[in-house]
Every structure is written in C-alpha cells, then in structure tokens.
Amino acid sequence: METVIIGSGLGGITLAEELHKLMPERSIRVLTQETHGYYARPMLSHGFTRDDIEEKIILKSFDTLRALGIEIDAGCTVTAIDREKRQLLLLDHGQERLLSYELLILAPGSEAFVPPPFQTLGSQLRFVNSLDDLIGLRRLREQALAADVTPSWGVIGGGLIGCEIASDMARAGDAVTLIHPLPKLMERQLEDEDATLLAQVLLEQGITLRLEETVKTIRGTEGAMNIALQEEILGPFTGIVLATGFKPRIGLAQSAGLKTDRGILVDEWLRTSDPSIFAIGDAAECANGQIYAYVLPVRQQASWLARYIVGQEAKPWSPPDFKPRAKVHGFTATLPYKN
Incomplete structure (x- = not known):
C-alpha cells in the first residue's frame, strides 16, 4: 500500500517531492499519461520564439525523479477508482492492471474548454x-x-x-x-x-x-x-x-462517486468527500468556491498537503494573496490586475 498521486503537473510533482523530503521512507507513486517528463506548463504559450523549447521546457525527467526514490508510471491512464477496495484500474501501455493505495491524491489538472x-x-x-x-x-x-x-x-x-x-x-x-x-x-x-x-x-x-x-x-x-x-x-x-479557457478534469472523480461541481469539491483540508482521497491544483474546487489554476497557489497547496499528510500542519490551507500576470511581449500593465 502506498501514497498514489494522479497527475505529473506542478501540483502532483511538487507534492511528491515535498512528501519524499519530509518522509523518505514513505512509498510514493505518480501515475501520469505524460511521457515527456515534468515540464513547465506556463512556458507552452511561449513555445514559438524558442527553437530549444522542447528541451528547455522539461524541468525534470521522469528518470531523475525515479532516482530520487519517487515511482513514476508514465504513459499510464487511470480508468476507474474502486473506493471501497482502495484500488485503481489502470490502462498501462495497452494492458489493464490493478493498483492498491493507502492515500490517493487527485492532481489531474485541466483540459481545454x-x-x-x-x-x-x-x-x-x-x-x-x-x-x-x-x-x-x-x-x-x-x-x-x-x-x-x-x-x-x-x-x-x-x-x-x-x-x-x-x-x-x-x-x-x-x-x-x-x-x-x-x-x-x-x-x-x-x-x-x-x-x-x-x-x-x-x-x-x-x-x-x-x-x-x-x-x-x-x-x-x-x-x-x-x-x-x-x-x-x-x-x-x-x-x-x-484559446477559450480551461475546465477541470473531473470525469474520473465523478465516475468514482466523489462530489463535484465545477471542480472536484474539497474541504479546507483539501480532502474530497472520501476521507482517503485529496485533490489539488486546477481540478480542485476549494471550500470557498474558488479553483486555483496559477503557479503560486498550486505550489502552496502541494507543499501544505505534504506537511499535513506527515502531521506537520495543524491549520487548514488558505490561498495566498496573488494576482495573475500576463506575459505578453512588450506589455506591462499600468494598473493592478483585477484578479
């Protein structure tokens, strides 16, 4: 039995790394459809002016993360969650298999709306x-x-x-x-x-x-x-x-019977309606009704949850005070951003 994280974006990988630092003996496994490695998603919209973007966007290879002691199952799709048995049904390179979990964290991110x-x-x-x-x-x-x-x-x-x-x-x-x-x-x-x-x-x-x-x-x-x-x-x-926006990936959570609305509903402890399943990142709809899709709050969610899991956090997660910034060539806003 182990801690399983679904998703290899900012939230999932930050959580895996922070959790491993705090408790190296804990078994941590990341399941992801990605095969390229852990990359900086915000750089995608600046991928036309850099010839080396396909290499520079990769922050860490999956092999680098494995060398740290984090298991990575790349090219893997989770097709179902059996909450009663605490098992996941996976489609891994065309083959179905089951994986048991003790604690499950959903960090599937979002898809284009x-x-x-x-x-x-x-x-x-x-x-x-x-x-x-x-x-x-x-x-x-x-x-x-x-x-x-x-x-x-x-x-x-x-x-x-x-x-x-x-x-x-x-x-x-x-x-x-x-x-x-x-x-x-x-x-x-x-x-x-x-x-x-x-x-x-x-x-x-x-x-x-x-x-x-x-x-x-x-x-x-x-x-x-x-x-x-x-x-x-x-x-x-x-x-x-x-480029008409993004929507949280909630299909897997819905099919498992977890409570959802715009996103996967979580309480102030980032826990879903199942006490053994948490959700973070831009798929999680927080207790205040907000979905946080930007780097700072997602990174803070992941770091906070790692501390909470190992018993080092006694206060609920609260969002940081931040405003998104456009990275348009040659543009700097003269007034504060609205949100």
Missing part, C-alpha cells in the same frame, strides 16, 4: 494545453516554412492565454489574427486603460485584432483553414488555435 459551437470540429482545432499540443503546432509551422510559406494563425479567444500565444507567434515572425467576442481583451484581468494598451501593443506587433466578432464556423483542411465570421471569411490559415 471547447464552447458548444466548436465541439463538432474535432481535429480542425488546435490547442496549447500540453507539450504534445505545442509539438504538433511547431511541426505544422515547420511544414509551412519548408514550403516557403509564412505561417499564419487564427487564434480564437482574447483572454490571458490567447494574448500570450498570439504575441509569441507574432514575435516568431508569423501572421496572426486574434478573434475575441468582447470589445476588450483580457476583460477579466485588466482595467479598461490597460486593455486598450494591450490592444495597441498587439497591433504594433502586426497582429490583426477582430474584437466583438463571433465565429460562425470553421472550414478547410489543415494548412488552409478558414474562419467564417458573421459577415466575412478570414484566412486561409496554417492552423486555428482555440
């Missing part, structure tokens, strides 16, 4: 939610360059991630059109003055902004995609990137 109008488009859309996503986009870009064509992108969504991606693509020399349904970019984070400044910065980078526009449909094949607005057809684009 696809609005209903786009859900039937399938492979016509690209995302920047994983290293595999980024590698796919970079290969598509290389194909265009090999054909002596300037890569061109349609980015749908003018939130934080969409603006970062668009800016990095433009900095790499690509043609970019950014489409947003609202009159202001990053309306959740920026005051009006800074939203205007951000738009100016992106325009100066050569990005075409289409604000207050609704995408009607997407047509074409990869390498020659078109976006149909209400009264105009845009393109052709090398590819279309959907």
